Amino acid sequence: MGQIEWAMWANEQALASGLILITGGIVATAGRFTQWYFGAYSIAAGVFVCLLEYPRGKRAKGSTMERCGQRYMTAVVKLFGPLTRNYYVRALLHLALSVPAGFLLATILGTACLAIASGIYLLVSGVFC
Amino acid sequence: MGNWVVNHWFSALFLAVWLGLNVFLFVDAFLKYEKADKYFYTREILGPSLACARASALCLNFNSMLILLPVCRNLLSFLRGTCSFCSRTLRKQLDHNLTFHKLVAYMICLHTAIHIIAHLFNFHRYSRSRQATDGSLASILSSLSHHEKEEGPWLNPIQSPDMTVEYVTFTSIAGLTGVIMTIALILMVTSATKFIRRSYFEVFWYTHHLFIFYILGLGIHGIGGIVRGQTEESMNENHPHKCAESFQKWDDHDSHCRRPRFEGHPPESWKWILAPVILYIFERILRFYRSQQKVVITKVVMHPSKVLELQMKKRGFSMEVGQYIFVNCPSISLLEWHPFTLTSAPEEDFFSIHIRAAGDWTENLIRAFEQQDSSIPRVEVDGPFGTVSEDVFQYEVAMLVGAGIGVTPFASILKSIWYKFQRADHDLKTQKIYFYWICRETGAFSWFNDLLTSLEQEMEELGKVGFLNYRLFLTGWDSNIAGHAALNFDKATDIVTGLKQKTSFGRPMWDNEFSTIATSHPKSVVGVFLCGPRTLAKSLRKCCHRYSSLDPRKVQFYFNKENF
Numbered sequence: 001m002g003q004i005e006w007a008m009w010a011n012e013q014a015l016a017s018g019l020i021l022i023t024g025g026i027v028a029t030a031g032r033f034t035q036w037y038f039g040a041y042s043i044a045a046g047v048f049v050c051l052l053e054y055p056r057g058k059r060a061k062g063s064t065m066e067r068c069g070q071r072y073m074t075a076v077v078k079l080f081g082p083l084t085r086n087y088y089v090r091a092l093l094h095l096a097l098s099v100p101a102g103f104l105l106a107t108i109l110g111t112a113c114l115a116i117a118s119g120i121y122l123l124v125s126g127v128f129c
Numbered sequence: 130m131g132n133w134v135v136n137h138w139f140s141a142l143f144l145a146v147w148l149g150l151n152v153f154l155f156v157d158a159f160l161k162y163e164k165a166d167k168y169f170y171t172r173e174i175l176g177p178s179l180a181c182a183r184a185s186a187l188c189l190n191f192n193s194m195l196i197l198l199p200v201c202r203n204l205l206s207f208l209r210g211t212c213s214f215c216s217r218t219l220r221k222q223l224d225h226n227l228t229f230h231k232l233v234a235y236m237i238c239l240h241t242a243i244h245i246i247a248h249l250f251n252f253h254r255y256s257r258s259r260q261a262t263d264g265s266l267a268s269i270l271s272s273l274s275h276h277e278k279e280e281g282p283w284l285n286p287i288q289s290p291d292m293t294v295e296y297v298t299f300t301s302i303a304g305l306t307g308v309i310m311t312i313a314l315i316l317m318v319t320s321a322t323k324f325i326r327r328s329y330f331e332v333f334w335y336t337h338h339l340f341i342f343y344i345l346g347l348g349i350h351g352i353g354g355i356v357r358g359q360t361e362e363s364m365n366e367n368h369p370h371k372c373a374e375s376f377q378k379w380d381d382h383d384s385h386c387r388r389p390r391f392e393g394h395p396p397e398s399w400k401w402i403l404a405p406v407i408l409y410i411f412e413r414i415l416r417f418y419r420s421q422q423k424v425v426i427t428k429v430v431m432h433p434s435k436v437l438e439l440q441m442k443k444r445g446f447s448m449e450v451g452q453y454i455f456v457n458c459p460s461i462s463l464l465e466w467h468p469f470t471l472t473s474a475p476e477e478d479f480f481s482i483h484i485r486a487a488g489d490w491t492e493n494l495i496r497a498f499e500q501q502d503s504s505i506p507r508v509e510v511d512g513p514f515g516t517v518s519e520d521v522f523q524y525e526v527a528m529l530v531g532a533g534i535g536v537t538p539f540a541s542i543l544k545s546i547w548y549k550f551q552r553a554d555h556d557l558k559t560q561k562i563y564f565y566w567i568c569r570e571t572g573a574f575s576w577f578n579d580l581l582t583s584l585e586q587e588m589e590e591l592g593k594v595g596f597l598n599y600r601l602f603l604t605g606w607d608s609n610i611a612g613h614a615a616l617n618f619d620k621a622t623d624i625v626t627g628l629k630q631k632t633s634f635g636r637p638m639w640d641n642e643f644s645t646i647a648t649s650h651p652k653s654v655v656g657v658f659l660c661g662p663r664t665l666a667k668s669l670r671k672c673c674h675r676y677s678s679l680d681p682r683k684v685q686f687y688f689n690k691e692n693f
Contacts, residue, residue, distance in 0.1 A: 004329045012319040033253045105294045106249050
């Protein structure tokens with residue numbers, strides 16, 4: 001297992017979580033569920049996570065398939081320097097973003113998925129090993 | 130177009146039937162829940178989202194039944210064997226099993242999304258009508274008591290106005306299993322993207338076993354009977370068409386309408402998935418049994434660029450060209466099975482695979498065999514799987530194109546063609562082969578190089594130099610290599626590969642190749658076989674159309690997209 005770059009899977013998982021957050025948020029806001037403002041938050045958080053995770057990072061070993069059109073997002077993401085480069089920061093960021101969405105049933109799935117992605121990033125960041 | 134229809138009519142029909150069934154089941158269930166009197170009162174609270182949720186649930190049951198079947202590869206091999214009287218086109222469809230598995234998975238994801246969204250609305254409406262104090266029909270229905278015995282008259286699962294939807298979700302069986310199933314599904318999908326599968330196979334392989342949670346969850350998802358409809362007896366006392374309007378008078382003594390009573394829907398998912406689960410369990414047992422059969426490793430060859438060749442024998446093993454096997458090495462990993470294309474010909478008395486270092490498992494395997502001590506690790510083999518590529522032998526002139534790692538099945542094919550040619554086998558109609566090998570650099574395929582060299586020598590000995598024409602195209606060249614090649618232009622053998630045929634740099638110019646072949650064989654049928662990327666398939670198909678003569682007696686190119 002030593003050579004597996006888990007961050008690649010965490011990236012896919014986080015991207016999926018972003019989409020799930022957006023969908024849950026739209027359902028909650030459109031349906032005007034109780035506390036629907038969490039839904040509005042979820043849409044915003046989902047969009048942010050998607051934009052952040054869309055550029056696929058370069059693999060340490062082997063060739064990396066870029067996602068279609070990721071150059072434009074990469075330019076923006078790079079601006080934040082160490083904040084986005086560091087997996088530990090990313091893990092904490094995703095964990096923090098996922099918490100408010102956990103208050104609403106419609107978006108709790110997004111919370112769970114983003115928390116899992118955050119967990120994988122945490123594993124990769126070398127904090128535990 | 131005609132070629133496409135001949136090759137794909139069965140797939141198209143199969144997919145059309147599958148889609149049609151999905152649509153039919155969805156619409157049928159939707160109408161049932163939207164129109165039936167039994168759910169009149171339920172609809173009063175929930176509206177159309179009830180029908181949406183139930184319709185998508187039925188489609189989920191249907192697709193969950195289908196999803197396990199395409200991955201029972203031993204079952205599929207058995208079908209392929211028993212249906213040998215069926216045309217090859219039909220049997221080739223069994224090779225697209227993984228494509229179908231993915232399509233069914235996408236459908237499951239779509240219906241999961243519809244199902245969850247519909248139930249979010251359902252819970253929201255149940256919650257709202259529980260808290261409503263306006264004396265509407267919905268609120269009266271919601272207050273029907275929970276405190277009676279099992280088949281109590283209650284309709285609304287939310288028992289008190291203080292209960293939140295989150296509480297109900299995580300304390301009901303349906304809600305809890307739903308969340309677990311969905312998370313398992315999402316994890317399975319994100320780890321199964323092409324990128325992850327190709328680069329980190331183990332992540333995909335292990336995570337995909339979360340399907341066990343999905344199947345178990347699906348089996349018990351409906352036990353709680355949260356979806357409720359009016360009981361038969363209650364319909365006699367309180368028919369919605371007659372009594373719905375007078376709901377305020379239900380409790381009056383002289384009213385003809387009593388309070389309605391509801392019953393839960395019995396779980397039915399297990400009925401859909403029971404048979405496939407049993408088949409799959411049987412498949413796994415069979416795989417285990419087959420893997421326990423002893424595999425004798427007769428020869429281990431270490432090729433340059435870390436390529437390991439294993440020649441093996443197994444009792445009762447018989448292969449055809451173009452097939453692949455799954456290999457497991459218990460000393461490296463108990464649970465992992467990795468697929469490898471067979472590189473030996475069926476005419477040989479052993480079967481072989483060439484393993485390139487491409488990840489954790491392969492590197493560990495190569496390292497284990499590299500050690501000089503006498504203990505060779507034990508290896509288990511399952512297979513062979515895949516449709517036989519016997520079409521290759523049917524064409525007078527064959528154009529074989531292998532790009533990158535796609536060259537591996539051609540090792541088997543070329544060797545087999547050579548054996549058949551030597552023995553003057555009647556099955557072999559091939560008179561001439563044009564082989565195009567395209568790769569970035571030959572490093573990891575130098576063993577294939579050696580194969581071509583030995584074929585070259587054997588052909589010279591038999592005096593049949595013209596039988597096999599091959600061209601190697603290096604797409605990863607730089608000015609150094611090109612310069613070197615230019616300097617050594619006059620040498621008899623190529624400086625890069627040592628073969629008699631010279632290496633070309635860059636990609637082949639297909640128009641030139643096709644027109645040369647068309648001119649040399651003006652009356653032949655040429656079979657074009659590719660193992661490589663889709664873009665290359667497109668250009669080859671176009672060339673086939675362009676250079677096939679309109680006169681059916683003259684040269685015809687047939688493109689065969691083989692899925693090795």
